[in-house]
Amino acid sequence: MRARVTIVPRPEVLDPQGRAVAHALEGLGFGVVKGVRVGRIVDVELSDGLDRQAAEAKLEQMTRELLANLVIEDFRIDWLD
Amino acid sequence: MRARVTIVPRPEVLDPQGRAVAHALEGLGFGVVKGVRVGRIVDVELSDGLDRQAAEAKLEQMTRELLANLVIEDFRIDWLD
Known part of the structure; x- marks a missing residue:
């Protein structure tokens, strides 16, 4: 079973990487870009046969412990299968 | 109008960052993890009032020119509004 954890900067947090990309896109002539995050x-990929609810709890724990920084980031979990 | 460009390593390409994350998760006791990409x-965020098809073509061009490395990455574009 496969899940996707999507991690994005919280709306109120500055995103210097997004700023840099927006700036680079402007420089390439993409004036239609108003902002980038x-x-x-x-x-x-998880071992098959896990209970989906238990697996999702594990994924949330992984995200909190390692994958995301919840002070500045939000996340969501979606199943890919 | 807002679009999301999702960029992932091609399936046949090694993903050292994913390997490192998988290894770290194992180290934290998440033995259920079989792989990470x-x-x-x-x-x-694009200027409002653009024709959606033209905007998507622009996004594809941005992705090819700057956002992704198509030798080793695949991408998809989804509208968020």
């Missing part, structure tokens, strides 16, 4: 995804 | 998302 950069996040990441972590696709996790 | 790390990608990124770029949320782009």
Whole structure:
């Protein structure tokens, strides 16, 4: 079973990486860009046969402990299968 | 109008960042993890009132020119509004 953890900067947090990308896109002539926010995804393959609810709890724990910084980031979990 | 560009390593490409995350998760006791792939998302806010098809073509061009490395990465574009 595979899940996708999507991690994005919280709306109220500055995103210097997104700023840099927006600036670079402007420099390339993409004047239609008004803003950019950069996040990441972590696709996790888990042992088959796990209870889905228990697996989702594990994923949430992984995210809190390692994958995301919840002070400045939000996350969501979606199943890919 | 807002779009999300999701960029992931191609399946046949090694993903050292994903390997490192998987290893770290094992170290934290998450033995249920069989594999991890790390990608990124770029949320782009565009000027309103653009033709959606033209905007999508622009986004694809941005992705090819700057956001992704298509030799080793795949991407998809989704509208967030």
